[in-house]
Structures are given as C-alpha cells and as structure tokens.
Amino acid sequence: MTVRIESQTCFFITENGEEIRLCPDVTIITDSEKAMSAVELNGQRVYITEAEADALTVAGAVDGRKHLKATDSDSVI
Template sequence: MTVRIENQTCFFTTEGGEYIRLCPDVTIVTDSAKAMSAVDIEGHRVYITEAEADALTVAGAIDGRRHLKATDGDSVI
C-alpha cells in the first residue's frame, strides 16, 4: 500500500485500486488489535505507516490516533 499526497489530496493505492480523498476529509485512527494506524475509506480499512500518518496530518488530515500502552510484564515500554 502506498500513500501519495499532492496539494492536500491523498491517493491511497491498494491491491483493490486507488482511493482519492481530500486530506481534511481523512481521519487517521488506531487499530489497537493490530497496533497500527489506519484510515477507513468506503468501508475498507487501509493500514498506513506512522511516517505516512504523520505526513497526512501535516497535509491536513484529522489525527484520531491514540497511544497504546503495553500491559505485558515483559514489555520494554
């Protein structure tokens, strides 16, 4: 999956095709089960890297991510 940003327009290229959205219309969420950032587009969850999430927020996307806290005793966090 790739994210491309041009003039506050986001292009999400997936195996199923390309989704195009204005960055201010995109909300980045945290999928706690996978511990990854994602965006929901047309009922599809598109997973993105943290670098892509940061770039989207700079371009105007809504940052709805939340920090996950490790609860396992072996965690380095």
C-alpha cells in the same frame, strides 16, 4: 508506500485500485489489535506507516490516533 500526497489531496493504493480523498476529509485511526495506524475508505481499512500518518496530518488530515500502552510485565515499555 500506500499513500501519496499532492496539494492536500491523498491518493491511497487499495486492493480495488486507487482511492482519492481531500486530506481534511481523512481521519487517521489506531487499530489496537494490530497496533497500527489506518484510514477507512469505503468501509475498508488501509494500513499506513507512522511516517505516512504524520505526513497526512501535516497535509490536513484529522489525527484520531490513540497511544497504546503495553500492559505485559515483560514489556520493555
């Protein structure tokens, strides 16, 4: 798990150690190329699971995710 949440404070594990943010100051985005959710911290993307993204939104983070739609005709979606 790359994120821990305590009392509306988010603790992210990054390559450079731990980054701490207030949850309302965090915006969750969608990386369309990787089809993953992420947050940007100091210009660096930290990829998170959908469960972590949902937990962050419950704690007050801004949900800036967008739904991706498959366009390949072989898709099961």
